[in-house]
Amino acid sequence: ETGVTQSPTHLIKTRGQQVTLRCSSQSGHNTVSWYQQALGQGPQFIFQYYREEENGRGNFPPRFSGLQFPNYSSELNVNALELDDSALYLCASSPGTSYNEQFFGPGTRLTVL
Amino acid sequence: AQTVTQSQPEMSVQEAETVTLSCTYDTSESDYYLFWYKQPPSRQMILVIRQEAYKQQNATENRFSVNFQKAAKSFSLKISDSQLGDAAMYFCALSWTNAGKSTFGDGTTLTVKP
Numbered sequence: 001e002t003g004v005t006q007s008p009t010h011l012i013k014t015r016g017q018q019v020t021l022r023c024s025s026q027s028g029h030n031t032v033s034w035y036q037q038a039l040g041q042g043p044q045f046i047f048q049y050y051r052e053e054e055n056g057r058g059n060f061p062p063r064f065s066g067l068q069f070p071n072y073s074s075e076l077n078v079n080a081l082e083l084d085d086s087a088l089y090l091c092a093s094s095p096g097t098s099y100n101e102q103f104f105g106p107g108t109r110l111t112v113l
Numbered sequence: 114a115q116t117v118t119q120s121q122p123e124m125s126v127q128e129a130e131t132v133t134l135s136c137t138y139d140t141s142e143s144d145y146y147l148f149w150y151k152q153p154p155s156r157q158m159i160l161v162i163r164q165e166a167y168k169q170q171n172a173t174e175n176r177f178s179v180n181f182q183k184a185a186k187s188f189s190l191k192i193s194d195s196q197l198g199d200a201a202m203y204f205c206a207l208s209w210t211n212a213g214k215s216t217f218g219d220g221t222t223l224t225v226k227p
Contacts, residue, residue: 031213033214035217041220042204042217042220043204043217045214048213048214088156090158092212097210097211098211100146100163100208100211101160102212104157104158104159105157106157107157
């Protein structure tokens with residue numbers, strides 16, 4: 001069974017650019033959540049996707065958007081990057097929205113210069 | 114709104130000893146779930162233990178146990194017989210819907226001394 005994978009591992013962007021981060025959920029999982037983890041802080045919930053529909057959103061501006069595909073993989077898109085967007089972005093999958101366990105990927109480290 | 118507070122930024126323990134990590138939370142919901150996660154230096158977050166708020170019995174997973182005090186909104190993690198591999202950042206998290214919409218604390222860095 002393949003776990004949650006994320007790509008790329010690291011990337012560097014400049015302020016104002018756009019970025020797309022990718023996540024492949026664990027086999028059989030139809031729910032994906034995205035989190036932002038700034039240095040020295042805990043993860044903050046960005047949004048969740050369930051069966052290709054957004055299923056809840058945290059306190060993040062609209063320039064943070066997402067997609068979930070029929071195979072349940074997911075993308076996080078961030079437009080007009082700001083310096084404060086520099087963080088570790090974590091993806092987590094679970095078998096459903098009523099399931100009380102989530103499985104995390106290794107994360108993507110985004111640096112905005 | 115729900116909040117999670119971990120008041121111990123850093124803790125250390127001697128190998129084979131016991132350590133307790135503290136967590137307090139606030140929520141207006143009567144039914145919710147609490148979690149402890151471990152994030153080793155390699156970054157991949159893993160679930161250590163979870164507790165359903167409606168269950169009075171404290172959860173236990175091998176060397177890991179919790180002390181859940183619902184009235185006090187306290188959820189501490191006890192690690193017994195600490196091992197070098199327990200060294201990591203530990204996060205307390207809360208969710209009233211599903212695990213994927215959790216609110217996390219800012220973590221406690223645990224150092225295990227040989």
